[in-house]
Amino acid sequence: MTELAIAADGLRKSYGDKTVLDGVDLAVPEGTIFCLLGPNGAGKTTAVKILSTLISPDPASGPIRVGGHDLATEAQALRAAIGVTGQFSAVDSLITGEENMLLMADLHHLSKREGRQVTARLLERFDLTEAAGKPASTYSGGMKRRLDIAMTLVGNPRIIFLDEPTTGLDPRSRHNMWRIVRELVSDGVTVFLTTQYLEEADELADRIAVLNDGRIAAEGTAEELKRLVPGGHVRLRFTDPASYRSAATALSGASRDDEALTLQLPSDGSQRELRSILDRLDSAGIEADELTVHTPDLDDVFFALTGGAGVPDQPKESVR
Numbered sequence: 001m002t003e004l005a006i007a008a009d010g011l012r013k014s015y016g017d018k019t020v021l022d023g024v025d026l027a028v029p030e031g032t033i034f035c036l037l038g039p040n041g042a043g044k045t046t047a048v049k050i051l052s053t054l055i056s057p058d059p060a061s062g063p064i065r066v067g068g069h070d071l072a073t074e075a076q077a078l079r080a081a082i083g084v085t086g087q088f089s090a091v092d093s094l095i096t097g098e099e100n101m102l103l104m105a106d107l108h109h110l111s112k113r114e115g116r117q118v119t120a121r122l123l124e125r126f127d128l129t130e131a132a133g134k135p136a137s138t139y140s141g142g143m144k145r146r147l148d149i150a151m152t153l154v155g156n157p158r159i160i161f162l163d164e165p166t167t168g169l170d171p172r173s174r175h176n177m178w179r180i181v182r183e184l185v186s187d188g189v190t191v192f193l194t195t196q197y198l199e200e201a202d203e204l205a206d207r208i209a210v211l212n213d214g215r216i217a218a219e220g221t222a223e224e225l226k227r228l229v230p231g232g233h234v235r236l237r238f239t240d241p242a243s244y245r246s247a248a249t250a251l252s253g254a255s256r257d258d259e260a261l262t263l264q265l266p267s268d269g270s271q272r273e274l275r276s277i278l279d280r281l282d283s284a285g286i287e288a289d290e291l292t293v294h295t296p297d298l299d300d301v302f303f304a305l306t307g308g309a310g311v312p313d314q315p316k317e318s319v320r
C-alpha cells in the first residue's frame with residue numbers, strides 16, 4: 001500500500017457559530033497531485049491553513065497526519081516536511097528576488113554558502129536569474145508567483161501546498177506553472193493544490209475533491225467526477241418551424257423546446273451516434289441550422305455539485 005502524505009479524518013473548523021469545515025476526510029497518497037476545488041468561501045484556504053499548522057482545527061476534529069507526522073503532537077516535524085505557497089503572495093516587494101530567496105534560506109537555517117547555491121539553482125529553474133537583482137515590486141504577476149513557489153522550495157519540502165497558484169495568471173504563465181507542478185511531482189513531491197479553475201484540476205490532478213458547504217460533495221479522478229453528471233447531448237436548432245416539427249417526428253425521443261425550435265438528444269458525442277442522428281435527418285430530408293455537441297466536463301460537475309441545481313439522488317458521493 002502506498003503511504004499517505006496527507007490523511008485527515010473528520011476535519012472540522014468553525015468560527016463562532018459559522019461552520020466552515022464540517023467533517024472533511026482527506027487521503028492523499030505520496031507523489032500525487034490532489035486538487036481541492038470549491039467556490040469562493042468553500043473553505044479551501046481554511047483547509048490548507050489547518051493542514052500546514054497555520055491555524056488549529058476544532059477539538060472535535062479527528063486525527064490529522066501530514067508527512068507521517070501527527071498534527072497535534074508533532075507540529076514541528078510536520079512543518080519541516082512541508083512547503084506552503086499561500087493564496088496571497090509571501091514575496092516582499094521592497095527587496096530583490098534574490099534577497100527574498102536568501103531570506104528564506106536563512107529561515108531554513110541553511111549556511112551562507114548553501115543558501116547562495118540553492119538560491120541560484122532555484123532562480124535559474126524558475127527563469128528568474130535575469131530579474132534576480134531587481135526589486136520584486138517590478139516583477140509581473142507571473143514572475144511574483146514563480147518567485148513565491150521558488151521560495152517555498154528552498155527548504156526542499158516533500159509535500160507542497162499551493163493555494164490557487166495560477167489565479168490571475170495569463171494562459172502562458174498558467175501553462176508554465178502546470179509544467180513546474182508536474183516536474184515537482186516527477187521528483188516525488190506530493191502536491192496539494194486548490195483552484196477555481198476546473199481545467200486546471202482536469203489537467204493536473206490525480207484526484208479531485210469538490211468542497212461545498214463544508215463537506216466533500218464528491219471525490220474522484222476527473223473522469224469519475226464527469227461520470228457523476230448526466231451524459232452529454234446533441235442539440236439541433238432550426239429556424240423553420242416546419243422543419244423543426246418534421247425533425248421532432250423523425251427523431252423520436254428527443255426533448256423539445258418548441259419556443260426555441262431546438263431538439264436535444266442524449267449522446268456520448270461519438271462519431272457513430274452523430275452519424276445516426278444525421279442519417280435520420282437525411283432520410284427525412286431535413287437540414288438543421290445548427291448542430292452542437294456537448295460532452296460533460298468538470299464545469300458541469302462543479303455547477304451540479306455546488307450550484308444548488310444538484311445532481312439527482314447523488315450529491316455527497318465518493319467515487320472510488
Ligand SMILES: Nc1ncnc2c1ncn2[C@@H]1O[C@H](COP(=O)(O)OP(=O)(O)OP(=O)(O)O)[C@@H](O)[C@H]1O
Pocket residue numbers: 015020038039040041042043044045046047087
Ligand atoms: N478568521 C476568520 N474568522 C471568521 N471567518 C473566517 C475566517 N477565515 C475564514 N473565514 C470564513 O470561512 C469561510 C471559508 O473561507 P476560506 O478562505 O477558507 O474560503 P476559500 O474556499 O479559500 O475561498 P476563496 O476561493 O475565496 O479563496 C468564509 O466564509 C470565510 O469568511
Ligand SMILES: [Mg+2]
Pocket residue numbers: 044045046087163
Ligand atoms: Mg482561498
